[in-house]
Amino acid sequence: MNKRFKIIFITMSFLFGDGITASRETAITRAIEKVGPSVASINVEQHISSVSFDPFFGFMYPREIYPMKSSGSGVVISPDGYVMTNHHVIENADKVTVTLSGGDEYEAEIIGSDPTSDLALLKLNGDNFPYAELGNSDDLLIGEWVIALGNPFQLFSISNKPTASVGIISATHMDFGRQKSGKIFQDMIQTDAAINPGNSGGPLVNALGEVIGINTFIFTGSDYAQGSVGIGFALPINSTKRIAKELRVTGHVDRGYSTGLIVQPVTQSFARYLDIPFTKGVIVVEITSGSAGDRSGLEVGDVILTVNGEPVNRPNEIRTIISENDLRPGDKLSLKIFREGSYKTLKMKLEKSRRK
Numbered sequence: 001m002n003k004r005f006k007i008i009f010i011t012m013s014f015l016f017g018d019g020i021t022a023s024r025e026t027a028i029t030r031a032i033e034k035v036g037p038s039v040a041s042i043n044v045e046q047h048i049s050s051v052s053f054d055p056f057f058g059f060m061y062p063r064e065i066y067p068m069k070s071s072g073s074g075v076v077i078s079p080d081g082y083v084m085t086n087h088h089v090i091e092n093a094d095k096v097t098v099t100l101s102g103g104d105e106y107e108a109e110i111i112g113s114d115p116t117s118d119l120a121l122l123k124l125n126g127d128n129f130p131y132a133e134l135g136n137s138d139d140l141l142i143g144e145w146v147i148a149l150g151n152p153f154q155l156f157s158i159s160n161k162p163t164a165s166v167g168i169i170s171a172t173h174m175d176f177g178r179q180k181s182g183k184i185f186q187d188m189i190q191t192d193a194a195i196n197p198g199n200s201g202g203p204l205v206n207a208l209g210e211v212i213g214i215n216t217f218i219f220t221g222s223d224y225a226q227g228s229v230g231i232g233f234a235l236p237i238n239s240t241k242r243i244a245k246e247l248r249v250t251g252h253v254d255r256g257y258s259t260g261l262i263v264q265p266v267t268q269s270f271a272r273y274l275d276i277p278f279t280k281g282v283i284v285v286e287i288t289s290g291s292a293g294d295r296s297g298l299e300v301g302d303v304i305l306t307v308n309g310e311p312v313n314r315p316n317e318i319r320t321i322i323s324e325n326d327l328r329p330g331d332k333l334s335l336k337i338f339r340e341g342s343y344k345t346l347k348m349k350l351e352k353s354r355r356k
Contacts, residue, residue: 073150073202073312085201112247135210150202260291
């Protein structure tokens with residue numbers, strides 16, 4: 001009888017004891033366990049100076065220097081200690097300290113920072129760091145589960161671990177163009193996973209534990225005075241990989257480009273002289289030999305109507321399209337042109353500026 005009871009007890013323990021544990025493990029918990037050790041708290045110290053003034057006597061007192069501290073999040077992306085975060089997290093920093101899960105602290109070197117994309121690359125001294133697997137932000141599904149990990153409100157310092165919030169991908173390819181600050185937010189990932197102050201620079205992770213974005217900002221409305229609930233945005237990881245690679249090599253992002261073209265608006269006189277049946281677009285009047293424009297197959301007299309699907313009627317509109325889409329040397333433009341009574345589509349690859 002006792003033997004039978006023991007067998008039943010062991011069987012029930014196997015079914016329910018381990019079963020309860022197994023049922024609590026999900027793709028989300030496994031993803032957090034996988035990427036959590038690579039998530040970092042970014043602690044910034046900036047030395048602020050001020051001059052005291054006595055309004056009664058009119059005296060100027062010596063300049064005082066005092067530290068101002070702030071924090072954000074980051075993610076280790078390589079075993080040799082490279083860390084991705086936002087530019088605005090470390091902007092104007094005099095000292096950057098990175099804390100990893102478990103409480104280990106490292107003074108970080110700023111390898112490079114790009115205000116336009118709002119991305120920065122740091123380096124820790126050491127090796128064999130836990131690092132995150134970077135995914136593919138071109139392969140995202142609206143509605144798939146995602147996790148935002150980081151250091152909201154400096155909570156990392158309490159447990160020496162990142163905090164996690166869970167949501168879905170609400171939208172992709174969200175384009176905000178160039179901001180007043182000069183930042184360009186293109187192709188952003190929208191999520192309803194809670195993103196709070198301090199989450200900036202931390203990873204947005206899919207259910208496989210792959211980093212698909214860098215959490216960057218929450219939507220606050222056009223006047224930045226309105227709040228929002230569940231509307232956060234992350235830089236897509238594919239574009240940040242490219243930027244991080246440039247920062248690692250040169251410390252900056254080179255946006256100087258050349259097309260080798262001189263264009264002018266299609267005026268009525270141009271249209272009459274060249275027998276063009278409209279007065280829109282820009283006409284190519286000069287092409288530098290061997291330039292990007294030359295290699296694309298453009299010819300003098302061609303009328304460029306659209307660039308990457310956007311209409312152009314003035315020369316500066318081509319520059320605006322390139323700037324607002326953060327295109328750089330190596331990127332391609334799709335040009336719809338009019339030539340001798342027919343329409344064509346050409347591809348032009350931007351090249352580095354030849355200016356010294």
